[in-house]
Amino acid sequence: MSDVLACDGVAVRYPFAAADAVGPLTLRLARGDRVLLLGPSGCGKSTLLQALTGLIPAALPGARRGQLHLFGQPVESRSPADWAAQVAFLFQDADQTLAGFTLADELAFALENRALPPDDIAARVAQAMAQAGLHPDWMGRRIATLSGGQKQMVALTAVLAQGADLVVADEPTASLAPGAAKMMADLLLAPGKTVLIVDHRLGPVLDRIDRVVVLGRDGQTLAEGPPDKVFASHGADLAAQGIWTPLATRLRLALAAQGVSVPAVVQVADLVAHLPPHADLAPLLLPAACQSGTETLRLNRVDCAPPFGPVVLRNISLGLRAGEVLGILGPNGAGKSTLAACLAGLIPPRAGQRTGPPGAMAFQNADSHFAAETTRAECLAMGVPAADCAALLAGWGLDHVATQHPFSLSAGQKRRLALALLTATDRWPVLVLDEPTAGLDHAGTTRIAGHIRRLAGMGKTLAVITHDADFALSVCDRVIVLAEGRVQADGPARTVLRDTALLQRCGLAPPEAAPLLHWMDRTPC
Amino acid sequence: MLGNLHPLPKLALCLIWIGASVLVFDLRFQLVTLTLAFGLLWGLQRVALWKLLALMVPFALFGFGFLTTSVLFNAESGFALQMANEQALAAPDISPGLVLFTRALACGMVSALFALTTDPGGLVRALMVHLRLPAPVGFALMQAMHLVPDLAREMQVLRMARAMRLGRPMRRLPGPGEVMALTIPLLAFAIRRATRAALAMEARGLRPNAPRTQREILPFQTRDGLAFGMGVGVLAAVLWLV
Numbered sequence: 001m002s003d004v005l006a007c008d009g010v011a012v013r014y015p016f017a018a019a020d021a022v023g024p025l026t027l028r029l030a031r032g033d034r035v036l037l038l039g040p041s042g043c044g045k046s047t048l049l050q051a052l053t054g055l056i057p058a059a060l061p062g063a064r065r066g067q068l069h070l071f072g073q074p075v076e077s078r079s080p081a082d083w084a085a086q087v088a089f090l091f092q093d094a095d096q097t098l099a100g101f102t103l104a105d106e107l108a109f110a111l112e113n114r115a116l117p118p119d120d121i122a123a124r125v126a127q128a129m130a131q132a133g134l135h136p137d138w139m140g141r142r143i144a145t146l147s148g149g150q151k152q153m154v155a156l157t158a159v160l161a162q163g164a165d166l167v168v169a170d171e172p173t174a175s176l177a178p179g180a181a182k183m184m185a186d187l188l189l190a191p192g193k194t195v196l197i198v199d200h201r202l203g204p205v206l207d208r209i210d211r212v213v214v215l216g217r218d219g220q221t222l223a224e225g226p227p228d229k230v231f232a233s234h235g236a237d238l239a240a241q242g243i244w245t246p247l248a249t250r251l252r253l254a255l256a257a258q259g260v261s262v263p264a265v266v267q268v269a270d271l272v273a274h275l276p277p278h279a280d281l282a283p284l285l286l287p288a289a290c291q292s293g294t295e296t297l298r299l300n301r302v303d304c305a306p307p308f309g310p311v312v313l314r315n316i317s318l319g320l321r322a323g324e325v326l327g328i329l330g331p332n333g334a335g336k337s338t339l340a341a342c343l344a345g346l347i348p349p350r351a352g353q354r355t356g357p358p359g360a361m362a363f364q365n366a367d368s369h370f371a372a373e374t375t376r377a378e379c380l381a382m383g384v385p386a387a388d389c390a391a392l393l394a395g396w397g398l399d400h401v402a403t404q405h406p407f408s409l410s411a412g413q414k415r416r417l418a419l420a421l422l423t424a425t426d427r428w429p430v431l432v433l434d435e436p437t438a439g440l441d442h443a444g445t446t447r448i449a450g451h452i453r454r455l456a457g458m459g460k461t462l463a464v465i466t467h468d469a470d471f472a473l474s475v476c477d478r479v480i481v482l483a484e485g486r487v488q489a490d491g492p493a494r495t496v497l498r499d500t501a502l503l504q505r506c507g508l509a510p511p512e513a514a515p516l517l518h519w520m521d522r523t524p525c
Numbered sequence: 526m527l528g529n530l531h532p533l534p535k536l537a538l539c540l541i542w543i544g545a546s547v548l549v550f551d552l553r554f555q556l557v558t559l560t561l562a563f564g565l566l567w568g569l570q571r572v573a574l575w576k577l578l579a580l581m582v583p584f585a586l587f588g589f590g591f592l593t594t595s596v597l598f599n600a601e602s603g604f605a606l607q608m609a610n611e612q613a614l615a616a617p618d619i620s621p622g623l624v625l626f627t628r629a630l631a632c633g634m635v636s637a638l639f640a641l642t643t644d645p646g647g648l649v650r651a652l653m654v655h656l657r658l659p660a661p662v663g664f665a666l667m668q669a670m671h672l673v674p675d676l677a678r679e680m681q682v683l684r685m686a687r688a689m690r691l692g693r694p695m696r697r698l699p700g701p702g703e704v705m706a707l708t709i710p711l712l713a714f715a716i717r718r719a720t721r722a723a724l725a726m727e728a729r730g731l732r733p734n735a736p737r738t739q740r741e742i743l744p745f746q747t748r749d750g751l752a753f754g755m756g757v758g759v760l761a762a763v764l765w766l767v
Contacts, residue, residue: 084730097725101646108740113730121740144674346685
């Protein structure tokens with residue numbers, strides 16, 4: 001039987017580019033293969049996916065070399081739209097790629113394009129909704145009323161409804177709360193499905209994939225094989241390239257640097273069994289203690305609402321201290337971004353009082369921060385003296401892109417530039433970061449985490465919205481959990497993030513490192 | 526109740542009323558049309574009064590131009606007033622400016638009646654099924670409807686970013702300078718978003734001129750015919766009375 005997907009020497013190059021964006025590489029998927037494509041940011045993973053059904057070069061400018069076959073036929077023998085009957089494609093920015101007006105329209109869209117009988121479409125839509133746990137009442141709900149995470153869930157459900165032989169998914173769980181991410185990974189990567197998935201978040205997908213293909217910074221294959229073997233034998237190479245590896249792999253490498261040797265395991269539970277009592281995990285999992293100062297910001301019985309929208313959070317009271325990093329966690333649509341804007345003072349509360357200095361907010365979409373033509377010009381516009389711009393950019397690892405347009409930077413670079421601009425002056429003692437690590441590779445995430453702790457050490461007050469409980473554990477001193485319009489928990493990160501019952505009730509999940517925290521409690525220092 | 530009617534007969538009926546409103550230059554007819562549409566929305570559909578009044582603001586501003594021209598500058602009133610006064614079904618004893626003012630409001634209220642009682646997605650689907658609107662055009666219309674709230678959200682984020690940069694609190698409504706500053710970024714956002722949506726639709730199998738089915742075809746029902754007939758009947762009666 002022929003392969004579902006066969007790439008031989010495939011490479012893609014964008015117009016006017018001096019080098020290939022990805023490849024040349026060879027990749028094969030047989031029926032029932034569930035393959036994870038890993039790689040650092042900017043290595044061409046999304047480009048490769050877009051070339052698979054011919055979107056590049058048919059709909060997007062670019063040139064492809066090499067042989068590419070789907071179901072035994074050259075991909076160019078059909079248009080991208082014609083491949084939709086056999087290949088379901090989930091885009092990275094799912095919330096901007098929905099076609100229908102209502103949820104039912106969206107789920108039926110690809111099936112209608114295949115001219116399936118209406119009864120068949122209705123049955124498939126109902127089945128997909130039941131699988132994804134979407135209430136039938138949502139059928140007529142308008143897409144525009146959904147949150148970003150909810151839209152991503154709808155896009156994933158639409159892929160399930162499509163019932164295609166091959167699913168190609170670009171970061172399908174990036175905007176989902178952990179509970180929803182796990183459920184969707186269960187459905188998308190169920191045994192028997194043929195799936196090629198790109199995802200930085202390994203947690204929900206790692207134990208559901210058969211094979212991992214790792215691309216290096218040059219867009220060529222760095223390693224390929226079963227996850228256990230790849231992470232055991234290439235863990236150090238992957239870490240050096242800034243690629244996400246399982247927590248157990250990262251810890252094993254870090255412990256090796258401490259002179260502690262543990263076997264090459266992929267699951268944290270297996271790692272715990274091999275940890276010697278003298279292993280020092282605290283600096284690897286938890287933030288360095290910072291001396292927090294006086295309270296700089298307080299919300300007192302505040303109701304929060306987006307501009308012109310209904311109140312989404314009621315009676316919120318919390319205070320933030322200088323040098324403290326507060327984590328804000330919650331399911332999709334809980335009102336985290338609205339609270340963030342209230343904390344920063346950008347949206348006045350509908351009721352209650354905010355006291356404290358004006359704050360700044362680093363938005364999810366970093367593009368919103370930029371208005372100048374170059375990275376350096378952004379610094380100047382922010383009031384940074386010309387003589388200090390180079391040093392500022394160098395401090396954030398952006399000196400080599402000083403003359404580039406901000407929109408041309410990678411996602412990680414844009415986030416760093418936004419943070420650099422917001423912290424370049426003393427104008428804002430309070431900083432709120434909205435999902436600062438979404439879609440970043442390990443190197444980008446580590447860099448952001450380092451800057452957050454550095455800023456806290458300088459006495460800034462920080463609040464960080466995140467879906468990544470391990471990231472929250474590593475940078476936050478304190479965590480609040482939002483759900484059902486109020487604060488469900490508020491306490492030290494290490495305590496709140498181990499309250500499994502609370503987290504599950506709120507559609508969240510404990511960090512992958514939770515068993516290690518228990519181990520630390522049990523093991524005498 | 527009106528929301529359950531098929532969008533196409535409802536659209537046809539509203540267009541007929543608007544057409545009659547344009548052709549019949551009679552204050553009484555305009556007032557009856559305005560009152561009927563308002564009554565259906567306020568009394569039957571329970572639409573909030575403030576919402577109806579807010580919706581009428583642009584129509585009132587448009588009509589007010591005719592009214593002030595007619596009252597304050599009667600001698601210089603323009604070609605439009607002159608032509609209106611000479612229409613076949615005109616009632617010349619009433620100030621033409623007042624008739625034009627009420628006509629703008631009547632047309633606005635009938636438009637609001639249709640817009641507030643019709644599911645936009647259902648309308649586009651009905652146009653694709655019954656009037657052979659090409660699917661790419663239909664889904665482009667749906668995308669345009671998605672774009673409006675998305676643009677509003679993006680505008681809020683851009684305004685917050687701008688307020689931070691300028692170091693001053695965000696005003697509730699943007700001033701002219703701010704609107705100018707936001708135009709280009711919003712346009713760029715709209716183009717980026719439309720490009721992504723078009724790409725996604727192609728990847729999901731949307732092709733021009735290809736056969737496609739519909740999950741649900743809203744059937745014409747007896748009540749649609751009755752409602753249409755009743756609407757035309759009332760129109761005929763009003764025309765006969767005035």
